[in-house]
Amino acid sequence: MKVKFYVVWLIMKFNLKNTKEVQDSIARVFEICELNNLVFTEIRQKIFEIIIKYKKPIKAYEILDVFTEETEKRAHPPTIYRAIDFLIENGFIHKLNSINSYVGCFHPKVHKECYFLICKICNIYKECCDKNLTENIFKSANKRDFIVSNTTLEIEGHCNDCIQK
Amino acid sequence: MKVKFYVVWLIMKFNLKNTKEVQDSIARVFEICELNNLVFTEIRQKIFEIIIKYKKPIKAYEILDVFTEETEKRAHPPTIYRAIDFLIENGFIHKLNSINSYVGCFHPKVHKECYFLICKICNIYKECCDKNLTENIFKSANKRDFIVSNTTLEIEGHCNDCIQK
DNA sequence: TGTTGAAATGTTATAACATAACACTATACT
DNA sequence: AGTATAGTGTTATGTTATAACATTTCAACA
Numbered sequence: 001m002k003v004k005f006y007v008v009w010l011i012m013k014f015n016l017k018n019t020k021e022v023q024d025s026i027a028r029v030f031e032i033c034e035l036n037n038l039v040f041t042e043i044r045q046k047i048f049e050i051i052i053k054y055k056k057p058i059k060a061y062e063i064l065d066v067f068t069e070e071t072e073k074r075a076h077p078p079t080i081y082r083a084i085d086f087l088i089e090n091g092f093i094h095k096l097n098s099i100n101s102y103v104g105c106f107h108p109k110v111h112k113e114c115y116f117l118i119c120k121i122c123n124i125y126k127e128c129c130d131k132n133l134t135e136n137i138f139k140s141a142n143k144r145d146f147i148v149s150n151t152t153l154e155i156e157g158h159c160n161d162c163i164q165k
Numbered sequence: 166m167k168v169k170f171y172v173v174w175l176i177m178k179f180n181l182k183n184t185k186e187v188q189d190s191i192a193r194v195f196e197i198c199e200l201n202n203l204v205f206t207e208i209r210q211k212i213f214e215i216i217i218k219y220k221k222p223i224k225a226y227e228i229l230d231v232f233t234e235e236t237e238k239r240a241h242p243p244t245i246y247r248a249i250d251f252l253i254e255n256g257f258i259h260k261l262n263s264i265n266s267y268v269g270c271f272h273p274k275v276h277k278e279c280y281f282l283i284c285k286i287c288n289i290y291k292e293c294c295d296k297n298l299t300e301n302i303f304k305s306a307n308k309r310d311f312i313v314s315n316t317t318l319e320i321e322g323h324c325n326d327c328i329q330k
Numbered sequence: 331t332g333t334t335g336a337a338a339t340g341t342t343a344t345a346a347c348a349t350a351a352c353a354c355t356a357t358a359c360t
Numbered sequence: 361a362g363t364a365t366a367g368t369g370t371t372a373t374g375t376t377a378t379a380a381c382a383t384t385t386c387a388a389c390a
Contacts, residue, residue: 039357041367060347076370081348097262098317100347117311130305137320140295145325146282152263154317155302160310206338225376241341246377265376 018053025052025106029092032108038090046071047083048104051093056123057101060084096125098154103127113137115153121162190217190271194257197273203255211236212248213269216258221288222266225249261290263319268292278302280318286327 029048033040050066051058060080068075084102087093091108095101096116103116103125113134117126141148194213198205215231216223225245233240249267252258256273260266261281268281268290278299282291299316306313 039366043368074369077348078350078370079368082368097319115305117306117309119311120314126309126311128305128309133301133305136298136301137318140280140293140298141282141320141322144282144291144293145328146284146291146320147323147328148320149285149322151321152317152319153302154262155306155311155313156316157306157314158312163310163312204337208339239340242377243341243379244339247339 021106022049022052025104025108029108032090032092036090043079044083044086047080048087048092051087051102052104057096057099057103057118057125059101063102094127096154097152098156113151113153115155117159118154118156119159119162120156121158124159126159186271187214187217190269190273194273197255197257201255208244209248209251212245213252213257216252216267217269222261222264222268222283222290224266228267259292261319262317263321278316278318280320282324283319283321284324284327285321286323289324291324 026045026049030040032038046067047063050063050070054062060077063084064075064077064080067073067080084093084095088095091105093102093104094114094116096103096118099118105114106127107129114127114129115133117128119125137151137153138148191210191214195205197203211232212228215228215235219227225242228249229240229242229245232238232245249258249260253260256270258267258269259279259281261268261283264283270279271292272294279292279294280298282293284290302316302318303313
């Protein structure tokens with residue numbers, strides 16, 4: 001049962017967790033795809049699951065590793081990047097440009113913009129919506145005669161848990 | 166005079182401009198280095214100039230091309246990246262993570278945080294400070310028990326000039 | 331004035347991140 | 361069944377960035 005051991009190791013290594021929150025997210029994505037006639041293929045599901053179960057921002061080649069091991073198929077980068085494109089396009093995941101990593105979205109299609117708190121110590125991130133702040137950003141840009149199409153707001157620092165320690 | 170022609174072509178290609186604003190920026194950086202005992206070597210000067218004269222976000226390997234041509238020395242990536250590190254560390258340039266490009270800072274050391282408007286059509290960027298907005302970001306993060314160390318706010322969209330057209 | 335130590339630079343190689351291009355397959359719609 | 365489209369497999373390569381170690385520069389000091 002070498003394979004099973006390896007999968008257990010991967011789950012530990014990559015800290016995959018199948019919480020209620022995760023299950024809900026997956027269910028919600030299924031629904032949204034249903035409603036919008038989006039094809040949520042096995043590959044896309046698998047990759048979404050890997051991203052959402054991992055509690056930290058995950059890198060494309062880490063996804064590739066997990067995917068290859070868990071499905072026992074040799075996957076290549078384009079497979080991962082194509083799925084990532086699909087997931088970003090439809091708002092199911094986000095890319096954190098400042099660290100070349102991807103994170104699952106816990107409220108897809110609910111919000112237009114969100115921002116991210118990334119802890120430099122534990123690497124855990126938080127996805128946040130602040131309507132007020134979003135409005136502020138838009139106003140500030142509009143004041144400068146600029147029409148916003150999309151924004152990236154990533155905040156690095158230290159989370160409460162890490163400060164306590 | 167093949168070399169000269171090539172330099173002219175590069176200047177056109179890379180849209181280098183030596184405006185008063187640019188000269189002032191360079192002078193200011195000299196001053197700041199003087200005051201802070203920073204070694205503003207020839208390489209660092211040259212690379213800062215290339216970035217600041219270029220009116221758009223410039224990529225590391227574009228800097229490398231210009232540098233190699235203008236100085237007629239074979240430069241390698243680490244030369245560029247080391248200078249970039251120095252310049253970012255001291256607030257003379259910024260990196261736009263969303264497009265892997267670098268931009269000169271027109272008011273180094275004056276501000277703590279700034280944000281960027283990037284036009285998707287003409288690629289020109291604007292560096293903006295909005296004290297109110299910055300405070301808002303800090304407040305929003307603090308409300309979530311998060312201590313901010315640095316922020317990235319990049320706004321893509323369309324600038325006024327491009328909308329008019 | 332020679333020594334030495336730290337910072338800067340040169341050079342080679344390679345790591346890390348991402349996409350182009352083309353062949354093949356599955357599906358869904360006439 | 362035919363065919364068009366979206367999705368996937370595969371190879372190769374493009375793009376962005378850094379590791380590691382050798383060499384040079386230059387200021388501080390004995």
